[in-house]
Amino acid sequence: MLVLGIESSCDETGAAVVRDDGVVLSDVVQSQIDLHARYGGIIPELAARDHLRSFAPVVSEALAKANLTLADLDVIAVTCRPGLVGALLVGVQAVKGMAWASQKPLVGVDHLVGHILSVFLRRGDKSPAEPPKFPFVSLLVSGGHTALYRVDAPHVSMMKELGATRDDAAGEAFDKVAKLLGLGYPGGPVIDRLAKKGRAGSVPFTRPMARNDSLEFSFSGLKTQVAQLVETEGVPTNEERLADICASFQDVVTETLTKKLFRAAEQENVTTLVIGGGVAANKGLRERVASVAAKRNMQAFLPELASCTDNAAMIAYAGAMSFARGEVSGLDLAATSRTSLPQGTRKGRGAR
Ligand code: KG4
Ligand code: ZN
Numbered sequence: 251m252l253v254l255g256i257e258s259s260c261d262e263t264g265a266a267v268v269r270d271d272g273v274v275l276s277d278v279v280q281s282q283i284d285l286h287a288r289y290g291g292i293i294p295e296l297a298a299r300d301h302l303r304s305f306a307p308v309v310s311e312a313l314a315k316a317n318l319t320l321a322d323l324d325v326i327a328v329t330c331r332p333g334l335v336g337a338l339l340v341g342v343q344a345v346k347g348m349a350w351a352s353q354k355p356l357v358g359v360d361h362l363v364g365h366i367l368s369v370f371l372r373r374g375d376k377s378p379a380e381p382p383k384f385p386f387v388s389l390l391v392s393g394g395h396t397a398l399y400r401v402d403a404p405h406v407s408m409m410k411e412l413g414a415t416r417d418d419a420a421g422e423a424f425d426k427v428a429k430l431l432g433l434g435y436p437g438g439p440v441i442d443r444l445a446k447k448g449r450a451g452s453v454p455f456t457r458p459m460a461r462n463d464s465l466e467f468s469f470s471g472l473k474t475q476v477a478q479l480v481e482t483e484g485v486p487t488n489e490e491r492l493a494d495i496c497a498s499f500q501d502v503v504t505e506t507l508t509k510k511l512f513r514a515a516e517q518e519n520v521t522t523l524v525i526g527g528g529v530a531a532n533k534g535l536r537e538r539v540a541s542v543a544a545k546r547n548m549q550a551f552l553p554e555l556a557s558c559t560d561n562a563a564m565i566a567y568a569g570a571m572s573f574a575r576g577e578v579s580g581l582d583l584a585a586t587s588r589t590s591l592p593q594g595t596r597k598g599r600g601a602r
Pocket of ligand 2: 392393527528559
């Protein structure tokens with residue numbers, strides 16, 4: 251089965267052609283980072299307008315790179331939730347037109363399900379030979395979400411939330427801390443790079459919910475600790491000090507994420523662990539998860555770097571899995587800011 255995937259939920263316009271065994275035939279991502287960088291965050295109106303500009307060229311490029319036309323495809327998958335509604339609407343409405351004109355079936359995909367399944371994507375020769383086996387526990391860490399799931403099959407109906415953040419998402423914490431330190435947007439990759447040169451633990455940050463046995467997270471307090479530090483000593487101009495703060499911050503975040511991921515696996519009695527989302531590209535997190543898994547004789551699966559941050563290949567793959575189960579969306583497919591994944595009892599920002 252060949253699927254065209256479309257992604258426009260936030261600040262990346264993406265189109266990709268993927269086979270239902272996870273092989274990526276093409277994956278085009280048009281990032282809007284430069285557009286939003288000067289504001290230190292995403293401006294929804296600008297995002298939507300840029301998706302409109304990029305949509306047609308990005309789709310044409312994805313088809314051309316796969317050496318295919320629309321007629322060769324079996325189904326079109328599009329992110330319809332959660333995300334910025336104006337941004338989502340561009341992809342959803344455009345794809346409805348394509349599906350109607352080409353008489354191809356259409357499947358709406360939850361962006362978070364795409365991240366959870368991104369580990370199944372296979373790009374070139376570097377891909378792992380064996381995909382993870384079900385059931386597994388997944389740590390989803392992106393700019394908008396941080397949660398743990400038990401995954402019994404590649405479909406939203408077979409995914410259960412085990413815990414989530416009470417406040418900021420991990421990626422949001424990276425971005426806000428980078429902004430406080432004057433490092434620009436997005437913060438994750440810059441902090442990741444600087445952390446490598448610094449000494450983890452040299453700045454004594456309190457570990458969030460460290461003694462808490464639950465599978466919930468909280469990162470807003472950690473961000474406040476960095477804000478207080480900047481208030482006291484100013485934005486560090488000394489490269490060494492900056493690197494120490496980044497290393498210590500990243501150490502606390504990745505330690506917390508890793509601890510809870512393994513706690514969730516123990517609770518669910520599974521030995522396969524998966525990570526996904528933009529923060530899954532973090533070197534510190536990847537090394538930590540891999541090393542704890544090796545020590546405990548468990549299997550950790552890390553998506554390739556290109557599959558971590560927003561992309562349309564993961565949407566195409568998730569769409570393929572839904573279509574294989576007989577799911578098809580009509581031309582009344584709606585865009586919504588809420589996820590379709592089952593959520594615990596949490597309230598507030600983390601519940602989006
Ligand atoms: O999954 P994603 O591309 O978009 C959302 O769905 O939110 O995630 C973007 C987030 C941003 O907060 C970005 O700072 C973070 O992922 N990120 C990283 C790294 N690369 C991207 N965080 C830590 N280390 C990285 N290397
Ligand atoms: Zn995402």
